[in-house]
Amino acid sequence: MTTPSSPAPASRIRWRRGRVTELGRAWRDAQEMTVKVFDDDAIRALAHPSLVGTPEVGDEVLLNTTAWAQKLGTGGYALVVAVPDRLPADPTGLGTPGAGHLVKGRYTPLQVTVQGVDEQETEHHEAIAAARTSGACPWWWPTCTRRCRRCSPGVHVTDPALRVAYVMTDGGALPAAFSRTLDALGPSLAGGGHRGRRRVDRLRPARAGPVPDAGPPGRAAPAAGRGSRGGADPAARPGDGGAGDR
Structure with missing residues (x-):
């Protein structure tokens, strides 16, 4: 066993647990909801079902409230990281x-x-x-x-x-x-x-061709040489970073 050369850094994520009390609007691969945070007030939260499954009223959820607490570019949402008691099925074809x-x-x-x-x-x-x-x-x-x-x-x-x-x-x-x-x-x-x-x-x-399903949320894939597996896009630059109606 090795010993870290320096103390573990402080967490950069503000974690909270809560319970879903109400579902709001849904679009594309996004679901709004109201979550009553344990020992705190109710807040607006957003889940991407293709990543964490589809939360339902009564579910306990794990939230990332870091940017929400700082009123940064999340549109006023905390983000659902997981529904611990009801995990989604494994991705189809994973490993193929x-x-x-x-x-x-x-x-x-x-x-x-x-x-x-x-x-x-x-x-x-x-x-x-x-x-x-x-x-x-x-x-x-x-x-x-x-x-x-x-x-x-x-x-x-x-x-x-x-x-x-x-x-x-x-x-x-x-x-x-x-x-x-x-x-x-x-x-x-x-x-x-x-x-x-x-x-x-x-x-x-x-x-040409039909418009496919949007698939999981997230940014566009990084650039790399043709036929390779990975790499970084040196020309990429940040976008708006605002709320969901942007």
């Missing part, structure tokens, strides 16, 4: 080639794997491997998610047949599943829900 190898929340207790659109097992791999450009597709870089409200309607006024895709970068961005803006724009966005190591790879599926 089709399960995906891109890790979000890397090296954190809540890291999750997703399948990248450029992985060898996907239907898009050959097209992405052969492509060299984005096909002269025009780009618009909004500084925050809510500005998509202006772009998508404007494009379709010009030509209703045009396809609009939204690429979310890694960094401090609002999770896609948390955004009510993206949820509302979903029917008019092409190719949503794909992950990829490079931004251009995430865009290509928008040119």
